Amino acid sequence: AQSVTQLGSHVSVSEGALVLLRCNYSSSVPPYLFWYVQYPNQGLQLLLKYTTGATLVKGINGFEAEFKKSETSFHLTKPSAHMSDAAEYFCAVSTSNTGNQFYFGTGTSLTVIP
Amino acid sequence: DAGVIQSPRHEVTEMGQEVTLRCKPISGHDYLFWYRQTMMRGLELLIYFNNNVPIDDSGMPEDRFSAKMPNASFSTLKIQPSEPRDSAVYFCASSSWTHYNEQFFGPGTRLTVL
Numbered sequence: 001a002q003s004v005t006q007l008g009s010h011v012s013v014s015e016g017a018l019v020l021l022r023c024n025y026s027s028s029v030p031p032y033l034f035w036y037v038q039y040p041n042q043g044l045q046l047l048l049k050y051t052t053g054a055t056l057v058k059g060i061n062g063f064e065a066e067f068k069k070s071e072t073s074f075h076l077t078k079p080s081a082h083m084s085d086a087a088e089y090f091c092a093v094s095t096s097n098t099g100n101q102f103y104f105g106t107g108t109s110l111t112v113i114p
Numbered sequence: 115d116a117g118v119i120q121s122p123r124h125e126v127t128e129m130g131q132e133v134t135l136r137c138k139p140i141s142g143h144d145y146l147f148w149y150r151q152t153m154m155r156g157l158e159l160l161i162y163f164n165n166n167v168p169i170d171d172s173g174m175p176e177d178r179f180s181a182k183m184p185n186a187s188f189s190t191l192k193i194q195p196s197e198p199r200d201s202a203v204y205f206c207a208s209s210s211w212t213h214y215n216e217q218f219f220g221p222g223t224r225l226t227v228l
Binding site: 032034036042043044045046049090092094101102104106107 | 147156157159162170205207215216217218219220221222
C-alpha cells in the first residue's frame with residue numbers, strides 16, 4: 001500500500017531563509033511523486049513532480065525536490081523564502097498500479113515572517 | 115484549455131436541502147476525482163471514476179452522498195439531505211495516464227450548510 005508522511009504540520013521561516021518541507025513515502029513499486037501548493041481560498045496547483053529520470057526536479061516559483069529512493073523521501077526546498085510562498089503544501093504519491101489514485105499527505109502550512 | 119470547471123463556487127443552503135455540485139473535467143482526461151477538504155479532516159478522497167465508471171467510492175461518508183458521471187465531460191456530487199457537518203470545500207480533479215497521473219484540480223465549491 002502507498003502512503004505519505006509530511007513531518008511538521010506548520011513551518012515558519014524568515015523571508016530570505018531556506019525553505020525545507022519534508023515528505024516521506026511508502027510504496028511497494030516505483031512511485032510517482034508530487035508537490036502541490038494551495039493558496040488561501042484556492043484549489044491545489046502543481047508545484048513539481050517526479051516520474052522517471054533525473055531525481056532532482058525543479059518546479060515553479062524556484063522550488064525543487066529530490067527523490068531519494070534509499071531514504072524514501074521527496075523533500076521540497078527553496079533557497080530563499082518570499083512572502084508570497086506562504087501557503088499550504090501537500091505531498092502526494094501515485095503508482096502505475098493504483099488507478100491514478102493519489103495518496104496525499106496531511107499538508108504543511110508555511111508561514112513566512114518578514 | 116479551460117482547466118477543470120466547478121460550479122457553483124459557493125453554495126449556502128439550509129439543513130435538509132438537496133445540494134448538487136457540478137464538475138467538468140479537462141477534455142481527454144479519463145479519470146475524475148471528488149475530494150472534500152475541512153480543517154478537521156484535511157483532504158479526503160470521496161470517490162473516483164475511470165471512463166465514467168465509479169471505481170472506488172469507499173470514501174463517501176454515507177448514503178446521503180451520491181456521485182454520477184453520465185458522460186466524459188460532466189460529473190455531479192449530490193448530498194441529500196444536507197447537514198451542517200457537510201460544510202466543507204469540495205474539489206473535483208481530473209487526470210490521464212499520459213500525464214503520469216498528475217491530477218488537475220478545479221477551484222472548488224465552498225459549501226455552507228446552516
